[in-house]
Amino acid sequence: MQAKPEPGRSYTTGAEEIEERVLQLSMARGLDEVFAIVREGARPLIGADGVTFILRDGDKCHYAEEDAISPLWKGMRFPMQNCVSGWSMLNRQPAIIEDIYADPRVPHEAYRPTFVKSMVMMPVRRDDPVAAIGAYWSYRHLATEAELRILQRLANAAAVAITNVGLINELKRAQQETEQAKDAIIMALGSLAETRDNETGNHVLRTQRYVRALADAARHRAPYSAQLDDETIAVIFKSAPLHDIGKVGIPDRVLLKPGRLSAREYAIMKSHVEIGHAAIANAARHLGACTPFFEIAQEIALSHHERWDGAGYPQGLAGDAIPLSGRLMAIADVYDALVSVRVYKDAIPHADAVEIIRSEAGRQFDPGLVDVFLEIADEFEAIHRRFADDPETRPRA
Secondary structure, three states, X not given: OOOOOOOOOOOOOOHXXXXXXXXXXXXXXXXXXXXXXXXXXXXXXXXXXXXXXXXEEOOEEEEEEEEEOOOOOOOOEEEHHHOHHHHHHHHOOOEEEOOHHHOOOOOHHHHOOOOOOEEEEXXXXXXXXXXXXXXXXXXXXXXXXXXHHHHHHHHHHHHHHHHHHXXXXXXXXXXXXXXXXHHHHHHHHHHHHHOOOOOOOHHHHHHHHHHHHHHHHHXXXXXXXXXXXXXXXXXXXXXXXXXXXXXXXXXXXXXXXXXXXXXXXXXXXXXXXXXXXXHHHHHHHHHOOOOHHHHHHHHHHHXXXXXXXXXXXXXXXXXXXXXXXXXXXXXXXXHHHHHOOXXXXXXXXXXXXXXXXXXXXXXXXXXXXXXXXXXXXXHHHHHHHHOOOOHHHOXXX
């Protein structure tokens, strides 16, 4: 005896429909997709009055999804020992029950308010069940071999889908951990260079955030909008800590000199941009690919001391010939140098630093970016206060 179809619902056991559901499960990329495929596909295939998808959650059965003629237990959790799905998973075999009130495995009181008279519970992943698929009938019914085969096909496909979802999630976690480790290494390398002439190394934290704030604001105006999207800004932010990595190659007698540098010493100091560029380029060669991260990191390291009027170093680039990433970093780097204490200078007030940058528009700095800077100068000040070198001036979290 088979269940009568609900109005508008078509019941079929066609091979094409079964294969379609199996294919859909094989392509699922999340548990919600697995639930939806079973919910929408199982009842039409076997003619049951209800279908549930139960996840093993420690020592409990979690009734995660259902499709039934009236509500069953969606969202509820029961001890493994107290439900048929738990029995099926613990014993690694299907429970085929023609009369639920004649079977001691069924918690009769839990079923009395429901329509269920007969059922099948099929474990998902027989060797090590992680879930179960339940099928229910509103009348006394012994599941046929054909119905059991369909449920088994769905259970097998769901097992593969859950395994795939687990692997995808593990891959995502591994990628996130790799990204976090890469970011930590980049920050450590940048700080290593900065701590040689800056006690805390917070300069790299501040300039990284200045650059992002400036790029975020610039992206909404021409001509910068065409060059600054989410991905590019993210890469600039990640690579910014390496802007002065070349300082590791500068002797202490030059880097830490409190007085004015001689012409020879200044030439040595300027070489840090080429040292940094070469170090990053060498890392890219070892990797065997020049990714956007390495490209922008090299740009910033080499060009952040170029000037808009062409009087900068090392290449004497002018105007738009200077990479945008370098022009952004130039403002961030100079602002932080002005408002921070260094071995060779005292800090100046924020307002004075803003006026200096304003006065250098069209000479040292890209005038369009200076306009953007002036609009968000308060954000720069807030960043400097948040990541102040002196712990006593740092605001409490």
